Amino acid sequence: MTIKIVIIIFLGFASGLAVGSGFVAFLTVLGIIPRLTQLSKTMKMIQSYEWAVVIGALTGVLASLRDPNLNLSPYLLIPLGLTGGVYIGMLAAGLSEALNVFPILAKRIRLDGKIMILIMAIVFGKIFGSIFQWLYFVHH
Amino acid sequence: MEKTVYIRMRNRVQTRAKETIYLKDAAQIIADDSVLSKLQQIIIHKLTEKDGNIVVIDVMKVIQLISSRFRDVEVQTIGPAQTIIEIVSKEKGVSVPFFLLIWFLLFFGSALTLMNFHDDVSMKSVQEKIYTIITGKRETKPLLFQIPYSIGLGLGMILFFNHVFKKRINDEPSPLEVEMFNYQMDLDNYVIVNENKESMKRVHDD
Incomplete structure (x- = not known):
């Protein structure tokens, strides 16, 4: 019995370790935190940003495993949705940037100066896709 | 006495087709006044049709040209070892339907x-x-x-x-x-x- 519990604890710990380090590695590759510190000029606070990510991830773990119930106002969801959206948006931008799509695209169609217009196409596409999905798509 | 000439090749030169490239276009030069203007006017390349739209000028070619003309000059090179000469044809406008198609492609794709x-x-x-x-x-x-x-x-x-x-x-x-x-x-x-x-x-x- 004890050996089973020890093995389970070990397995749980190992999978948590793998998932956690994978998450951090992913975040590092996409360069979201450096980008945010660069925009806000808060390089000195980088350590507390690390903690924000770690605490956020652990809160997510608690929320998904324990099903807590806070009984708060639904309007609290607006800032949560907004910040969550900004985060996913930066993730998507970081990913498409890491994939090196834009420089090649700009070269191919000789649009070096107006590449922002193309990025706006992607941005509006994302917003449209998201709103369309939640308002219409998932209910049909 | 030997005079020292300092040459720094530019990274990139943009020019029109069939132009003549002088040394002053392709490089920054520091030299004694007596030779500077002659150095600047050295022709290092004449663009022709078959050059395509990119030509690379190596610093070795430049040194060879200088030393064949000026016996008493010592060439010191600094920085990049070559210049890329890019021939820009007249700006073609972006075709609007093509652009709109790509815009919509990106929009719907995202x-x-x-x-x-x-x-x-x-x-x-x-x-x-x-x-x-x-x-x-x-x-x-x-x-x-x-x-x-x-x-x-x-x-x-x-x-x-x-x-x-x-x-x-x-x-x-x-x-x-x-x-x-x-x-x-x-x-x-x-x-x-x-x-x-x-x-x-x-x-x-x-």
């Missing part, structure tokens, strides 16, 4: 990718769960979360590319500009090795 992503990570059930955690009620349409989320999504992308706050926050280059620069450097490096006949040599040993 919309589709995002919906696939949401489906892939079960975004719907996660959002419903967040709604339940905060309010204690069940809701199959947590629009109060979803609409700000969708707007924030676009905001995050714009923030990442530093589009809106470009001048206001700081003037560091955005990741996109750095990425474009890196891509250009990669292309240049390729051209330097492949367009320059002297930079590769096969010695057959059979």
Whole structure:
């Protein structure tokens, strides 16, 4: 019995370790935190940003495993949705940037100066896709 | 007495077709006044039809040209070992239908990718769960979360590319500009090795 519990604890710990380090590695590759510190000029606070990510991830773990119930106002969801959206948006931008799509695209169609217009196409596409999905798509 | 001439090749020269490239176009020169103007007027390349649109001028060629003309000059080179001469044809306008097609392609493609992503990570059930955690009620349409989320999504992308706050926050280059620069450097490096006949040599040993 004890050996089973020890093995389970070990397995749980190992999978948590793998998932956690994978998450951090992913975040590092996409360069979201450096980008945010660069925009806000808060390089000195980088350590507390690390903690924000770690605490956020652990809160997510608690929320998904324990099903807590806070009984708060639904309007609290607006800032949560907004910040969550900004985060996913930066993730998507970081990913498409890491994939090196834009420089090649700009070269191919000789649009070096107006590449922002193309990025706006992607941005509006994302917003449209998201709103369309939640308002219409998932209910049909 | 030997005079020293300092030459620094420019990284990139843009010119029109069938022009003559003088040394002063392709390089920065520091030299004694007595030779400077003659040096500047040395012709290092005459562009012809068959040059294509990229020519690489190696510093070795420049040194050879200078030393064949001036016996008592010592050439010191600094910086890049070659100049890329890029022949720009007259600006072609971007065709509007082509542009609109690409714009729509990107627009719809991103919309589709995002919906696939949401489906892939079960975004719907996660959002419903967040709604339940905060309010204690069940809701199959947590629009109060979803609409700000969708707007924030676009905001995050714009923030990442530093589009809106470009001048206001700081003037560091955005990741996109750095990425474009890196891509250009990669292309240049390729051209330097492949367009320059002297930079590769096969010695057959059979």
